Amino acid sequence: RYGQAELEDQVGAATGLAYTAAGGDTLSIEVSVSPGKGNLTLTGKLGDVMKESAQAAFSYIRTRADELNISSDFVEKNDIHIHVPEGATPKDGPSAGITMATALVSALTGRAVSKEVGMTGEITLRGRVLPIGGLKQKALSAHRAGLTRIIIPFENKKDLDDIPESVRNDLTFIPVKHLDEVLEQALTGEKNESK
Amino acid sequence: RYGQAELEDQVGAATGLAYTAAGGDTLSIEVSVSPGKGNLTLTGKLGDVMKESAQAAFSYIRTRADELNISSDFVEKNDIHIHVPEGATPKDGPSAGITMATALVSALTGRAVSKEVGMTGEITLRGRVLPIGGLKQKALSAHRAGLTRIIIPFENKKDLDDIPESVRNDLTFIPVKHLDEVLEQALTGEKNESK
Amino acid sequence: RYGQAELEDQVGAATGLAYTAAGGDTLSIEVSVSPGKGNLTLTGKLGDVMKESAQAAFSYIRTRADELNISSDFVEKNDIHIHVPEGATPKDGPSAGITMATALVSALTGRAVSKEVGMTGEITLRGRVLPIGGLKQKALSAHRAGLTRIIIPFENKKDLDDIPESVRNDLTFIPVKHLDEVLEQALTGEKNESK
Amino acid sequence: RYGQAELEDQVGAATGLAYTAAGGDTLSIEVSVSPGKGNLTLTGKLGDVMKESAQAAFSYIRTRADELNISSDFVEKNDIHIHVPEGATPKDGPSAGITMATALVSALTGRAVSKEVGMTGEITLRGRVLPIGGLKQKALSAHRAGLTRIIIPFENKKDLDDIPESVRNDLTFIPVKHLDEVLEQALTGEKNESK
Amino acid sequence: RYGQAELEDQVGAATGLAYTAAGGDTLSIEVSVSPGKGNLTLTGKLGDVMKESAQAAFSYIRTRADELNISSDFVEKNDIHIHVPEGATPKDGPSAGITMATALVSALTGRAVSKEVGMTGEITLRGRVLPIGGLKQKALSAHRAGLTRIIIPFENKKDLDDIPESVRNDLTFIPVKHLDEVLEQALTGEKNESK
Amino acid sequence: RYGQAELEDQVGAATGLAYTAAGGDTLSIEVSVSPGKGNLTLTGKLGDVMKESAQAAFSYIRTRADELNISSDFVEKNDIHIHVPEGATPKDGPSAGITMATALVSALTGRAVSKEVGMTGEITLRGRVLPIGGLKQKALSAHRAGLTRIIIPFENKKDLDDIPESVRNDLTFIPVKHLDEVLEQALTGEKNESK
C-alpha cells in the first residue's frame, strides 16, 4: 500500500520519505498532544534509532520553545504521542528526524503543514540537518504520492543527479542545513483544524 | 471455540474480527474503568503491535475527549484496563484498533455498543481508518457468529467481492474512513448497564 | 505432593484445580492485604497468562467494589499480594481466574471460602466465566483431595461425561456463567479469621 | 567454605539450611532496616523463586504486624534489605522462606535469634510451612556447623529416618506447621545488639 | 562521511575523536538543557560503557557545580540530553568521557568551546583523565577535519611518536591529567549563542 | 595498564585488589555525593555480584550512620555514585565489598583514606568480612603498585604463606573480621580535600 499526499494541509502530521529493501515509500508522522504529565509515547513499530531520533527532535524543540512560540511549560502539562501508521510495518533509522520535529512543532503551535511537502533528514540536538541514504528511491515515492516540494539535507544535493530527469522536473528540491529552514518551508501561516 | 454475537448491547465491550493461520474468528474487546491514577493496562497475550494500536486508540480519544462528551480529566482520575479474553491465545496486529477505540468510548461514555455490529480496521492517531488483511475470513467468522453489520475500512471495499455471495447477502458492510463514522454506526443512543 | 482440602473455611484463600502434563492437582490461591499504596504483587512462579488473568480478576473487582461491599478506595490504601504456594513449581494458564477472583473478594470482604469447594474457569473483565481444558484430570484431583463441590464453566458441562462415574457420583458440579454465581456458591456468610 | 554456627544470638540474622548438587550447607540470612520509603532489596545472587519466597515472607509479616508487635507503618518508613552472604554463590528455591521470615521479624522487633537453631521450610502467604527436599544433606551440614536444634516442616517428619543415627542423636528436630511455631522456637526473649 | 571542524565556537557541543575498526573519525557531542525534573537522556546508539562514561562526567560536574559556576540546583530544575549525531552509527567506549564533560559544562555555563579543539580521554568520578587507545588514527582524523589543538591524556604522551611527522607538525598536542586542564584549554571566555 | 598507589591520601576513593584470569591488579573505587533524592548509581562495567556487593556495603552504612558520624538523612538528601575506572574493563565478584564501604564512609564523612593501604574482602550486611580468592596475585599487584599495608579477611591468613617472601617482607598484612577494623586501619583522622 503506497502512500498518497494529504488532501488538505494538516495540523500535527507531516509526510516523511522512507527507504527500505522493498524500495521507497512515504510515511505519515502523527503527533497528538493531550493534558498530562510530560510523557512522550512513541509507537508504530519503531526501531531504537528512530526512537532516539524522536527524542532528539523533542529535546531540540524544548530548548527552542520560546523562539517557536510554544509555551515553555508544554512538557510538564501535556502528554505527547508520536505515532507512525501502518503499525505492523517495522521502521527504523534517523532520516525521519526532521519530519518528526516538524509534526511536533505543528501540533504544539497549531500551524498546519503544507500538503505538498515531503521531507527527509536526520536532526541533531542543535537542529542541524544531516545527510540520509536512498534519496533516489525516496524521490520516486514522493513523486508517485503526488508531493511536489521535497526538503532534503544540504549534503545530499550531490545525489540529485541520480534521480530520473522526468521525476526531477516535477519536483522542487529544497536543500537545507537547519530545522529553521525546514519549518519555514513546511509550515503554512494558517491554523487549520483538520483531521 | 468460535465466538458468538452478544445477547444484548454491551457497555465497555465491542466485537472485533481476527484472522490467523487457523482462519477467522471474532474477538471480544473488554474495557474496565475504575478510580485510579491514569494507568493503562493491556492484557490477553497481546503482541507489541496490538498494544501500540491500543495506545494510539487511547491517545486519539484523549485528544478528542471534549467532542466525545468525556470529562477531560478522565485519564488522571481513572485506571483503564483493556482485556481480550481467551487469555491463552496469542493475538497481534493493528486491525483491532477501531474495536479498542469503540470499546473505550463506550466504557467512558456509558453508551452501549450494538450487539449486531462487528468491526475491523487499523486506527491512526488522527482517527483515520486504515485497511486490513483477511477480510474474507473475517466476514465468514462474523457470519458464523451471527453478526449482521460489519464495519470495514473504506480501502477494503475492493476485497468485498472475494466473499461468497451467500454470506455477503446476509451481512451489511459499512465502509468507513474515520473513527467518527465507526462510533456513529456502532454506538446506540442508550446507556445500558449490562454485564 | 498432592493437595488436600482445607480443614476449615478460609479467608483470603481459595482452592483451584490445575492440569499439567503430569496430571491434575489442586492449587491454593492465597491473598494478603496490607496497608500500602496500591501495589499488586504476584508470586509463585506464575507465567504471563496467569499473571494477566490475575490482573483481569483484580480489575473486575475494582469496577464492582460497590456491589461487593468493598470500600472503593481499597486500591489506593492497600498493597495486595496474590501467591500460589509450592513456589518452585511453574504454573500458567488462565483457568485459575475465578479462583483468584474469589480469594481476592474473600480477603477484601473478610467472608470465608467454603472448604468443600474447588473451582476452575477463566475470568473476563466483565466477570464472565470462559471454558477451560483438562476437566477430567482436574475432577480426579479434586476428588482425591476430598473436595465435594466443584464450580466449572457452563460451557464445560459437555465434558462431564468424560469423568468416571464413581468420581462423578461423589462430586457436585456447579456450572456457572458469571463470577456472581461463583461467589454465591463459594463464599460462606461468615467472617472467619482462620490461618 | 562450610558454614559454622554463630558465636552469639543474633538480631536480624538467622541460619538456614541449603541443599545443592554439591551437598548441604548452612546459609546466613541477614536483614537490615534503615529509615526509607518502603523499598525491599534482595541480594546474594538469589534466583527468582527465592526472591518470591522473600516477598511472601515479607507480606505475611506485614499482614500480621500487630500480633508480632511491629509498628504497622514500618513499611512506609523504612527500607529493608535481605542479603545472603557468599555473594558469588548462586542460591535458589523456596526452602529459605521461614529463615527469611524469622530474620525479618528479628530485625523488626529487636528480638534475637538463638545461635543454636537452624531451619528449613517453604513459607506461604498465610504463614504455613510446606515441605522441602534434601533434609538428610541439610541435617548433616547443620551438624557439622555445630547447630543443635533444627526446625523442619511437619510434612518432612517422614524423612528423619534417612539421617544417620549418630547425627540424629546430636540434633533436636522440631517439626512445625506454621511460622508462629518457628518464631516461638527460634526467637529468644532478649533484645541483643550483636553484629 | 568524515567529520569537519565547526565553523564557529559552539555552546553545548564539543568535538571528540573516535577510533573504530574502520579507522578514526571526529565525533560531535551535543548537549541540550531544558526546564525539567532532573532526567538525563543519552542517545546516538551509545553502548553501555559510553553511557556509563556520560554518567561519570555528569556526576563529576554535579559535585563540582560550585567551582564551575553552575547553580547547584541545575539537576533538580532541568532535563539534560546528551546526543551524539549520526544516530545510525553504533558508538562505544570510555574515551569520549572528557568530551561529554566539556560539552556539559559548556551547556550549563554558556561558555563556548573553541572550534579548533578536539579531544579524547576517559574521565573518572574525580575528574582524572585516563589513557585511551588509537591515538594515531584519532590524530589523523583530527587533522583531516581541520582541528589544530588536540587534548590527550598525559599517559598517552608516549604514543605521540607513532603519528606521522607531517601530521604532528600541524597539530598542537595538549597532554592533561585532570578535567580542570581540559576546561581551561577548551572553553573560551565568551558566551556565544551559536547553533 | 597497571595501577599505582595514590600520591596523596584521598577523600571518597579507596584502593582495592582485583584478581582476574590475567593476574592481579589494583582497582580504584571512587564515590561522589551530590544533592539529590537518594539514587545510588553504580558504573564501571560492574557485574551483578559486584553491584549487589555495593548495595550490601551501602545498606550496612545506612544502618550504622549514627556510629559513623553520618547524618541519618544522607540518603534522602543526596545522590550517590560509585564508579570503578577503566570503564571498558569488566569487573565482578564480591571481593571489593570492603573497599566500596570504605570509599563510601570516606565520601560521607570527609575523612581521607590512607594512600598506603590496599584492601580486599567480601562485606556482609552486618559488616562482617568474608574470605576472598587470589590473595597471592592480589598481593603481588599491591606490591608492584607501591602499597605497603594490605587489609585482608581474617580467614585468608592461611593463604599468606603462598606469597613470595621477598614480597611478603615489604608488605604489612592486616587480617580483619569486621568493617570496623577496616575503617580504623584505612581512614586517617584528617579531612583532606584532594582530587
Ligand SMILES: [Ca+2]
Ligand atoms: Ca506504505
Ligand SMILES: [Ca+2]
Ligand atoms: Ca551524484
Ligand SMILES: [Ca+2]
Ligand atoms: Ca475463539
Ligand SMILES: [Ca+2]
Ligand atoms: Ca477484489
Ligand SMILES: [Ca+2]
Ligand atoms: Ca501439588
Ligand SMILES: [Ca+2]
Ligand atoms: Ca463429552
Ligand SMILES: [Ca+2]
Ligand atoms: Ca558456604
Ligand SMILES: [Ca+2]
Ligand atoms: Ca522415610
Ligand SMILES: [Ca+2]
Ligand atoms: Ca562520521
Ligand SMILES: [Ca+2]
Ligand atoms: Ca611510542
Ligand SMILES: [Ca+2]
Ligand atoms: Ca588496570
Ligand SMILES: [Ca+2]
Ligand atoms: Ca596456605
